[in-house]
Amino acid sequence: MDMVAEVRAFNRFYTEVIGVLQAGLLDTPYSLTEARVLFELGTRDAAEASALRDLLDLDPGYLSRILTRFEADGLIFRERSPEDGRRQVVRLTDAGAQAYGILDDRSAAEVRTMLAALTDEDRRRLVTSMATIRGLLDADDRREPYVIRPPRPGDLGWVVHRHGVVYSQEYGWGTGFEALVARILADYADGHDPRREAGWIAEVDGAPAGCVFCVRKDDETAQLRLLLVEPSARGMGMGRRLVEECLAFARHAGYRRIMLWTRENLTSARRIYQSAGFVLAERHDGEESGEAVVDEIWTRDL
Template identity: 65%
Template sequence: MENHVAEVRAFNRFYTGVIGVLHQSVLDAPYSLTEVRVLFELDRQDRMEAGELRRLLGLDAGYLSRMLGRFETDGLVVRERSASDARRQVIALTEAGRATFAALDEHAAEQVRGLLDGVTEEDRRRLIASMGTIQEVLGESRGARPYVIRPPRPGDLGWVVYRHGLLYSQEYGWGMEFEALVAGIVADYVDGHDPLREAGWIVEVDGERAGCVFCVRKDDETAQLRMLLVEPSTRGMGIGGRLVEECLRFAGAAGYRRIVLWTRDVLLGARRIYRTAGFELIEKKEGEGFTEEVWARDL
C-alpha cells in the first residue's frame, strides 16, 4: 500500500506541473481558473440558477455573487429574478460573454494541441485510455462503457500472445510454456487460414484492445473456440459473453454442426460464460495444479 501511495503522490506532482502549463492561457487572461469554470458552465446551458451553479462548483455564496457582479459589469452576463420564485436569481451569458469564453476555450485547446503535437498516434491512444481508466476507477460512476468488436489487424496477433502470457502468469502463475502454447495456436491460425471457415475478433474499449476470441477449424463438422480473453479492467461488461456469441454465430453460418473448446477448471469466469452459452463439460484430464477440460455444444 505505501508503495502505491508514493506512486500516486509522485504522479500528482508530475501532473500538477502539466496542469500549470495548460492553465497558462487562463493565467494570461483577466479571469481566474474558477471564473473561467463558471463561464464554462454557463456556456453549456442557456440559463442557470445561482444556487444551482453554486452547488455544482462548491462555491461560497458571497464569492459567487461578487464574481457574477464583476461579469455583469464587464457585460458578460445578465442576472434576473426567476419567474417562478422571486427569491431565486437566474444567470445567462450575453453574446459578449459567449464570445469571451469561446476565445479562452480555443486558447486552452490550442495549448493541448501543442502538448500532443510531439506525441505519436499510438501514445496518444494510450494516454487517452489511461485517463479514462483513472476516471473509471476513481470516479463516482462505473457504468458500462461502449466497445467495438472488429476483425484482427496487423499487430493484433502479437498482442494476443503477449496478453495471454502476461495475464495468466500474473493471475495463475503459468509460465512461458503457456505463452508458447498460445503462440503455436496463433501460428496455426495464420498458416493456411481459410476466411470462410475461420475467424477472429478483437474488442476495443476507449480505443484500446480489451479482449479477443477465435473460431478455428477442428474438422469438417466441428469448430473450436480458442483464446478467449478479456482484460481485467473491462471484465463485468458482458464482453466475454458477447465474444462467445459472435464465435457461435460464425461457426453456425460457416456450416459447422458442433463446436468444442479447451479450458482449465481454475478459469471460473470463463466456465460461467461457456455454461451460459450452452456448452457442456464432456471431458476432464488432471494437470499440474489444475484440471484440463473439454466443453462442447451442438450448433
C-alpha cells in the same frame, strides 16, 4: 524524497504549462475562475447559481461579482427558477455561447499542440498518469480503472502471446492452441469488414490487460471470440465490459444473433457469458494438448 516539495513543484510546473497565472486565460479577457464558470454554463442549458457555487467551490460573493460582470457584458441572463422563486437560474446568451466556444476551441488547440510534441507512447503515458492522479485525489471519480479501445499495431501479437502464456499456465494447453489463436487473428487482420467485425483491447495503466473480438459467422450471426482478461486485472469487471462492447457492436452491425465457442472448464468465462444472456446450445467431446476437454457452443438473440 520530500513528497510535499515534489507535489508543490509539480503544481508550479503545471500551472505554468496551462497558463493559469496569466492575466487572461488563453489570450481572452477571462481569468481561470471566470473561464470555469463560462465552461460550466456552456456545457449545459442552464444552471442554478447555487449549483455553480457548490460545483466550483466559490465564495458566494465572488461568484455574484462574476455573474454581475457577465450580465453587464451581455454574456448571461438570469431569471427566477420556476420551481423556487428564491433561486436564480443562469443561462448563456448568444454572445456568451460565442465566448465559451472561443475558450473551448483555444483550450483544445493548446492541448493538441502540447500532445503533438510527444510520441504516441508518451501521449498514452501522459494521459494514463493524469487519470491516475485524478483517481487517487478525487474520491468522486467513478471511472473504471481501465480503458477500452480499438486494437493498434502490435496488439494482435500481444493477443496471441498472452493467450499462449495464460492458457498454458492455467490449463496446460500447448502451442497448438496458440497456433489456433494466431490463425483466427490472421483471418481477422487479412480482410475484415470494419462495419461487421471489430476488436477491443482493455488497457490498464497504459498496458494491454484484456481483449475480445466480434467476427462474422454468417450474414445473420456474429461470433464472439478470444475473450481474455489478464490474471492481474481480474475482479475489475473487465470481462463483462468487453462482452458488452461486443454485443453492442453486433446489434449495431445488424446481426440477429451471436454465438461463441468455449470449454466446460473455463468457469469464469462461462459465468460472464451466462450473465450476459447467453445460453448453452451444444456440447461436444474434444481434445486439447492430448487431454480430453468438453467444447461448448453458447448463443443468444440480439
